[in-house]
Amino acid sequence: RNRAPRDPAAALRMRAGSSHSSAGGWRRMRARSVWPLMAIQAGSGLLGRMEICIAEAEKRSGKNAMSMQETFTVYLIETRLTDAAADGRSPAPNFLWRRYSEFELLRSYLTVTYPYIVVPPLPEKRAEFVWHKLSADNMDPDFVERRRVGLENFLLRVALHPVLSDDRILHRFLTEEHGWKEVVCDTGFQAKADSRLRALNASFRVRNPEKCFLEMKHYSDQLQSNTAQLLRARARVADRLYGVYKVHGNYGRVFSEWSAIEKEMGDGLQSAGHHMDAYAASIDDILEEEEHYADQIKEYLFYSEALRAVCRKHELTQFELEMSSQDLVCKKQQREELATGIVRTFSLKGMTHKLFGHEAPEQKEARLRLLEEMIEEGEETVRVKTAEWREHVDKACEEMRRFKEQTDRDLREALVNYAVMQISMCKKGIQVWSNTKECFLKM
Amino acid sequence: MSGQAVPVDLSGHMLDLEEDEDLEVFSKHHSSAADGGSMPNSPSSMVNQYRLEDEEDELVDTMKDLLVTVDQPESHVTAIETFIVYRVVTKTTRSEFDSSEYEVRRRYQDFLWLRGRLEDSYPTLIVNPLPEKFVMKGMVDRFNDDFIETRRKALDRFLNKVSAHPVLSHSQHLHVFLTAQDLLSHRKQGPGFLSRVGETVRAVAHSVRGLKGRPEEFTLMHDYVEEFSSKISSVDKITQRIAKEQREYVDELKRCGPTYSLWAALEEDLAEPLRGVAGCVERCCVETEEHIQYLSEVLVPAVHEYVLSADTVKAVMRRRDTIHADYEVKNEALALRKDEPQALEEEVGRLAERLELANSALKGDWCRWQEGMRGDLRSAFVSATEKNIQYYEKSQPSQWIKMPWHILGRTPFFMPSLQFHSSTLHKVQLV
Numbered sequence: 001r002n003r004a005p006r007d008p009a010a011a012l013r014m015r016a017g018s019s020h021s022s023a024g025g026w027r028r029m030r031a032r033s034v035w036p037l038m039a040i041q042a043g044s045g046l047l048g049r050m051e052i053c054i055a056e057a058e059k060r061s062g063k064n065a066m067s068m069q070e071t072f073t074v075y076l077i078e079t080r081l082t083d084a085a086a087d088g089r090s091p092a093p094n095f096l097w098r099r100y101s102e103f104e105l106l107r108s109y110l111t112v113t114y115p116y117i118v119v120p121p122l123p124e125k126r127a128e129f130v131w132h133k134l135s136a137d138n139m140d141p142d143f144v145e146r147r148r149v150g151l152e153n154f155l156l157r158v159a160l161h162p163v164l165s166d167d168r169i170l171h172r173f174l175t176e177e178h179g180w181k182e183v184v185c186d187t188g189f190q191a192k193a194d195s196r197l198r199a200l201n202a203s204f205r206v207r208n209p210e211k212c213f214l215e216m217k218h219y220s221d222q223l224q225s226n227t228a229q230l231l232r233a234r235a236r237v238a239d240r241l242y243g244v245y246k247v248h249g250n251y252g253r254v255f256s257e258w259s260a261i262e263k264e265m266g267d268g269l270q271s272a273g274h275h276m277d278a279y280a281a282s283i284d285d286i287l288e289e290e291e292h293y294a295d296q297i298k299e300y301l302f303y304s305e306a307l308r309a310v311c312r313k314h315e316l317t318q319f320e321l322e323m324s325s326q327d328l329v330c331k332k333q334q335r336e337e338l339a340t341g342i343v344r345t346f347s348l349k350g351m352t353h354k355l356f357g358h359e360a361p362e363q364k365e366a367r368l369r370l371l372e373e374m375i376e377e378g379e380e381t382v383r384v385k386t387a388e389w390r391e392h393v394d395k396a397c398e399e400m401r402r403f404k405e406q407t408d409r410d411l412r413e414a415l416v417n418y419a420v421m422q423i424s425m426c427k428k429g430i431q432v433w434s435n436t437k438e439c440f441l442k443m
Numbered sequence: 444m445s446g447q448a449v450p451v452d453l454s455g456h457m458l459d460l461e462e463d464e465d466l467e468v469f470s471k472h473h474s475s476a477a478d479g480g481s482m483p484n485s486p487s488s489m490v491n492q493y494r495l496e497d498e499e500d501e502l503v504d505t506m507k508d509l510l511v512t513v514d515q516p517e518s519h520v521t522a523i524e525t526f527i528v529y530r531v532v533t534k535t536t537r538s539e540f541d542s543s544e545y546e547v548r549r550r551y552q553d554f555l556w557l558r559g560r561l562e563d564s565y566p567t568l569i570v571n572p573l574p575e576k577f578v579m580k581g582m583v584d585r586f587n588d589d590f591i592e593t594r595r596k597a598l599d600r601f602l603n604k605v606s607a608h609p610v611l612s613h614s615q616h617l618h619v620f621l622t623a624q625d626l627l628s629h630r631k632q633g634p635g636f637l638s639r640v641g642e643t644v645r646a647v648a649h650s651v652r653g654l655k656g657r658p659e660e661f662t663l664m665h666d667y668v669e670e671f672s673s674k675i676s677s678v679d680k681i682t683q684r685i686a687k688e689q690r691e692y693v694d695e696l697k698r699c700g701p702t703y704s705l706w707a708a709l710e711e712d713l714a715e716p717l718r719g720v721a722g723c724v725e726r727c728c729v730e731t732e733e734h735i736q737y738l739s740e741v742l743v744p745a746v747h748e749y750v751l752s753a754d755t756v757k758a759v760m761r762r763r764d765t766i767h768a769d770y771e772v773k774n775e776a777l778a779l780r781k782d783e784p785q786a787l788e789e790e791v792g793r794l795a796e797r798l799e800l801a802n803s804a805l806k807g808d809w810c811r812w813q814e815g816m817r818g819d820l821r822s823a824f825v826s827a828t829e830k831n832i833q834y835y836e837k838s839q840p841s842q843w844i845k846m847p848w849h850i851l852g853r854t855p856f857f858m859p860s861l862q863f864h865s866s867t868l869h870k871v872q873l874v
Contacts, residue, residue: 226706233699240692247688250681258674261667265817272824408712412850415716419840422723426839430832437828443821 034153046165054152096177115313116396120157121302123150202319217311224304249280268443296414321385328378513599560616567805571604572751672753686738693731700724719846730838745823770794
């Protein structure tokens, strides 16, 4: 979807003799973690007690729920307790394999169980915002590698979170390979999940959402739009820059052929040609570095959705509180009318009574009693809803403040690193062209 | 019309050797010209002399006895057409010129005429090519300022090359071109078109017959030029392609800057780094635009000149082959004819001498051409690399761009002088 159109002259670009071309577009290597400094923030939380990493990814085949053969990737989660063992030896690491769908299940559980927390996002399901050299195939080794890094990042984020890191289901996800799925489903979280329709309805009809949520909702929209635009623009620019560098590789080939017919110029041309080949090849590393920057921005694109979810939850609790409060007020008014006979509000029943006579006193008593019961229930509902609402507001406000600080901190780091990358790229360019100049001077 | 005459004033200047140091340099220039006119002794001695000439040309421009400039392009409007006219200024100390300074107005067609005359007069000398008649792809408007300037530079170069040529610079036609106020009357004279047609017909006839006795050195020359032509054409295409790719790159990059700066307007803590990156991106755009302009207006024309020049050399070689074939045909006829050989013998003798002169002219000019090519392309490529270095130096995010570098917690290894005190950061400006 976001690929640049391939032009027929792309062949000129490609004949550059890149020594790094593989099916995925660059050489396979272990990608760096998304936030290299993150693990340092361990502190006293889960990450302070335990090392977590996703060491490997592997292809597996098996039969799925419908007994059809399928191929999927599994990821090796390695955990190691950092508490010193009693006898001074470091404890053995724990290994287990998980597939992407299990991560999704864990995240669903966390979002339902902690609706006031901005739950860290998973890496994208399908590759988006890639420039055309990068494969969008889920089975592509480079994509799998990036996903491994993304999933590891997810676990680290969760393990660092002051609230999420204490969750038992999370602990069991990290330590018990078999049976975890059943345990998660047994919590019954899926039943507690808010229906999309209910949430949407609430968003439209809520009257007085808290100011901080309105602000955060607005912020999440901005964050989403800005990061998405940035990623799109960057992918297009990367594609073009790739073209510029790769065409220079043609100089390498031509200079080499030309040097064969020259006497004095031969050596200079030949060595200049080699530098041009090196220049053309250098873009692969440069763009891989930049992909790393894109991953950082992408995480916040997905984070914006998680933030939005917290705001939506507030709108829902707010709306339900408003509805139940309103309902209670209505019932109390009905009771008053019934008790005093004074009709304050127009109702058909009231009118028919006036016109067609009163009901019997026993019927009136029965109705009054029913109303009293309903009012009691209503008051209980309002109490519960208010408590829910209160809890969500308090915890979410604190969480959103924490999240905003984290966002500012992380994005600052990403942007500074981007500038550093640009400096590095320029220095490499100066180096190559200085070398080339020396060769031409010898011509 | 052998065109091999040694410059007349040479002997006079030789006597002034002791008087002025500069004249010594000046006479060296002429002595090399003399050798170039007759048979060279050895290629290496010629090479040394011409290298000296290159250095001299750079240092002591005023020591040339014929200095030509092309400038002041102006639009000239008549009832029929509009065209550009250039001013051609000549400063000379040569005695064959009545005055020491001339100023005339010439249009592109006049240059074409001059070149045609030079080729006719000296069929086996390599005359510098002219910029192409029609615009290069990418630009449509021949009244576009950039196009006119590129053409003017190329015309200036052409005239300078011709006036620096030991033989061509003494051409009658060049004289007329530089001095006559009204060139049109001179243009109507001379063979021109018809002789060229005749030449082509003969060339085709000879190529059908096949040339038997071509000396090996010319075959080697021919093979070299074929290969060189192909390579330099590739370099031309690649360079143009790079300019095109950079154009597409900068068009995309221009959309990136605003993405960052618009976002910066909505943020507080993030505003500084966002604006910092926006600044980097914008600076990069400016530098890339400048680089594209350099490629299109400087490097591509310099390389393209040698694409055309290679074609010129090929044409020269074809003409030489024709002259050779003319001789061969008649020579063979002579061998077969037993009666009345006298007239034919004379003709064959003339043709043989003509061939000798043509061959030696070409050999001499070939060395000159090679040295010129090497020098010109070397300086063009060196300048291009310097431009690239400048490009990266100027688009590199300067340490003075307002970025919170301190969050890295340490000095980046390539910025040893960077201060991490917040007070310093507040003082900086975007360079």
